[in-house]
Amino acid sequence: MNPAKTQTFKASQWLEESQLCVCCVSPNETSAHFCSKCGAPLSSYAATGPFECLFAEGYVYRQAAQRPRSLIVVVGVWLIFGPLALAGLISVFAGNRVDAISGAGVGLLILPISVAMIWKTTRNYLARKPTNPKSDI
Secondary structure, three states: EEEEHHHHHHHHHHHOOOOEOOOOOOEEEOOOOOOOOOOOOOHHHHOOOHHHHHHHHHHHHHHHHOOOOOHHHHHHHHHHHHHHHHHHHHHHOOOEEEEEEEHHHHHHHHHHHHHHHHHHHHHHHHHHOOOOOHHHO
């Protein structure tokens, strides 16, 4: 058999047996529920299983923080994590209750996570290169 045909056959067989990620186009096993390179959900099971659903949501938050594509993503992160940051701040400084120590502990946990998500998303959106839609035509 011709070596070029053998290589072509092996390459086509490899492509048929792998599942490509829609986000990063890397090959994955056909039974994979998440991409091995970027962590994007690949199957419907990734959105329905209890733990898998958490991983899929984590992927969405990572994408929003690392590569916000539009202003609505930044506004959405502010709307989700802004009230959480405010609740954390209130929990830290509300000191006239019996469970003030546990409330302050929860507030100290929520506050830095919320502020970090808001800061990172806003910073990455402002630092991105503006795209010119007319250059794509």
